[in-house]
Amino acid sequence: MTQTHASTDNSAATLVIGGNGKTGRRVAQKLRVQGRPVRIGSRTGVPAFDWNVPGTWGPALEGIDRVYVTYHPDLGFPGAAEQVGAFSEAAVAAGAGRLVLLSGRGEEAARRAEERLKASGADWTVVRASWFNQNFDEDFFLEPVRAGEIALPTADAVEAFVDTDDIADVVVAALTDDGHIGRTYELSGPRLISFADVAAELSKATGREIGYVPVSDEEYRAVLRENGLPQEFADLFAQILDGRNAHLVHGVEEVLGRQPKDFADYAREAAASGVWEV
Numbered sequence: 582m583t584q585t586h587a588s589t590d591n592s593a594a595t596l597v598i599g600g601n602g603k604t605g606r607r608v609a610q611k612l613r614v615q616g617r618p619v620r621i622g623s624r625t626g627v628p629a630f631d632w633n634v635p636g637t638w639g640p641a642l643e644g645i646d647r648v649y650v651t652y653h654p655d656l657g658f659p660g661a662a663e664q665v666g667a668f669s670e671a672a673v674a675a676g677a678g679r680l681v682l683l684s685g686r687g688e689e690a691a692r693r694a695e696e697r698l699k700a701s702g703a704d705w706t707v708v709r710a711s712w713f714n715q716n717f718d719e720d721f722f723l724e725p726v727r728a729g730e731i732a733l734p735t736a737d738a739v740e741a742f743v744d745t746d747d748i749a750d751v752v753v754a755a756l757t758d759d760g761h762i763g764r765t766y767e768l769s770g771p772r773l774i775s776f777a778d779v780a781a782e783l784s785k786a787t788g789r790e791i792g793y794v795p796v797s798d799e800e801y802r803a804v805l806r807e808n809g810l811p812q813e814f815a816d817l818f819a820q821i822l823d824g825r826n827a828h829l830v831h832g833v834e835e836v837l838g839r840q841p842k843d844f845a846d847y848a849r850e851a852a853a854s855g856v857w858e859v
Contacts, residue, residue: 593617593645593647594617594618594620594645594646595612595618595619595646595647595648595649596620596622596630596641596642596645596647596648596649596677597609597619597620597621597622598622598623598630598648598650598651598652599622599623599652600619600620600622600623600626601621601625603713603715603719603720604651604749605649607745607749608649608749608752608753608756609621610749611749611750612757615753615757617757620641620645622648632664632668633664635668635671638668638671638672639671639675642671642675642676645672645676646676646677646678646679647678647679647681647756648672648677648679648680649681649683649752649756650665650668650680650681651683652664652683652694655688655813656684656685656688656690656691656694656695657685657688657690657691657813657817658690658813661690661691661693662690662693662694662696662697663697665694665698666694666697666698666700669697669698669701669703670701670702672701672703673702673703678703678704679703679704679705679756680698680701680703680704680706681706681707681708681755682694682695682705682707683708683710683748684707684708684709686710686711686767686769686825686826687820687825687826688817688820691709695707695765704763705763706755706762706764706765708751708752708755708766708768708832709766709767709832710743710748710767710768710769711740711741711742711743711769711826711830712740712742713742713743713744714742714743714744714745714770714842714844714847714851715744715745715847715851717779717783717851718856718857721810721814723856726783726787726857727857728859729790729791729792731779731780731793731794732795732796732801732804733776733793733794733796733801733818734796734797734798734800734818734819735776735795735818735822737775737777738775738776738822738824738827739774739827740773740775740826741769741770741771741772741773741774741826741828741829741830742769742770742774742844742847743769743770743833743841744841746842747833747837747842748768750833750836750837751766751768751833751836751837754836754837761836766832766835766836767831767832768830768833768841769826769829769831769832770829770843771842772829773827773828774844775793776793778844779844780792782844782848783848783852783857785845785848786848786849786851786852787848787852787857788852798819801818802815
């Protein structure tokens, strides 16, 4: 476990970009439990924050000394590195010297954003995460799970799904403990599972049949077009297929000194909330 020295300054505010999202919401909540002031960085926040409107960055950064940086829709999308770089420079100039960036495991395009953030002169930490468990109850897989069929172009590829509560705990440690400055952590769950395994775990947790249907890349891209979704999502699935993340990493254990949550435990907890009831 990394030896760290906790920051004792609870008065400085943290800007949590995407503070209403899957990881940001949890990071904000955990910081508040510690008594640390939080500002939500979103288009509905006060003041508003919008990645595509640089004029909103300055007001959002006023009185902030550290930032959790998440980028929507994904760091691998065109223009992300440039926006993250420009924002990081603005943050440092405004006095927000500690930046923690959420990145993706195996996403080569995201590395450009990481490097731009590091070049800003900030005290940085990079957290690279595998696919989220919560994609199945808080995001684009929610409706397919409710409908009983997950159709994806992933064949029998495996992924080490990670829980967003584990991600949030690592991020909070990086925001508040000086020992994580200048470190890059890669996070995964405790085992590799296929999407067929996911469907089986969800079936067990919900008590009803949820199937996995492998489709071709072309078929999936057509579905994205029909629903007005970016084609880059298909590119992300292609990265799963090439096996680049088909191994476990141990950032959760390194930072927190405990094992990450297993997908089966996540599925039981989510099912108990009633989110998949139809």
